[in-house]
Amino acid sequence: MRRCSCRSGSPASWIAESSASAKATRDAALLDLRPFTVRNFRLSVFIVMIAFGTMLGTVTVLPIYLQKGLGISALATGLVLLPGGVIQGVLSPVIGRVYDKIGPLPLVIPGAVLLAAGQWALTTLGDATPLGxxxxxxxxxxxxxxxxxxxxMTLSLSALNPRLYAHGSAIMNTLQQLAGAAGTAALVAAxxxxxxxxxxxxxxxxxxEVVGTQHAFVVGAIIASVAVVAALFVRRTPVQHR
Incomplete structure (x- = not known):
């Protein structure tokens, strides 16, 4: 004869267990959005989204201009874009060391200005612009x-409570990709x-194609200019956690 074991309890204990289970589920959220309550994180994500969106839009539109507008080959197009990738690779570790000494503002504000200046400069491209x-x-x-x-990227995570690092990194990576797709779509549409x-x-x-390229980079320049304004509000000191 089979014996059936079952638990019985009062309604009060069942409600208490259900409440505890619901709280545990909330505490184990797949993606915690509390990083958005931290000011430096919000600003950092916003500026990074602008930068990443304009970057992917630029590396999509510029080859179209070079090949269809100037009529150069795919190989030559790659060689034209190569120095930009090299300078990013060379500067990144150097900037990381400088950041530790002087903080974000002396780097981010000039960076945003250069980002916008580069976009505005690209609006002047014509059908006879020298490759240099x-x-x-x-x-x-x-x-x-x-x-x-x-x-x-450093500031955004350092502003967070260590328990939120993984969530902050996931948010940053996700929004970065979305911004890249949106930036590419906006510039290609223009x-x-x-x-x-x-x-x-x-x-x-x-x-x-040259005229279309000019329209695209006007859109990119306007978006990049927003980053200059946002960069002015970045602060070195992380927000205090409650």
Whole structure:
């Protein structure tokens, strides 16, 4: 004969157990959004999103301009963009060491200015712009990226309670990717609209792509300029946790 064991309890004990279970579920949230209550984290994420969005938009639009607007090969396009990647790789570890000594503001504000300056410079691209000038504009933009990304990635997490590091990192990575997709979509949409409008005026295809590129970088420059304003509010001292 099988014996059936079952638990019985009062309604009060059942409610208490249910409440404890619900609290444990809340405490083990898949993604805790409390990092957004920290001012430096919010600002850092916001500026990084702008920087990442304009960066991915730029590395998408600039090759289109170089190949369709200037008519250079894919290999030459890669060589034009290479110095920008190199300068980011070289500057990043140096900036990390400098950050430890002087804090975020002396790095982030100039970085945001260079980011916006690079975008505004790219709005002047034409059908006869020398490749050396294009490289210089891209270098300015990439130097700004390096000055922004390393300090803000560090600042955003250092402002958090250690228990929120994993959640803060997940939030940063997720929003970074979303911003990259949104920035690419915005700049490519502006390029397409600008090129289509120019093509309607019966200009050459290459010229239409150049006009579209100018429209795209105007959008990027406006977005990057917002980062300059936001950078002014970054502070070295983390927010005190309650």
């Amino acid at each position: 000038v294009v490289i210089a504009m891209h270098l300015v933009f990439c130097a700004g990226m390096a000055l922004i990304m390393t300090p803000l 390029l397409t609209i600008g090129a289509a409008a120019a093509a309607g005026d019966e200009v050459a295809t290459g010229i239409a």
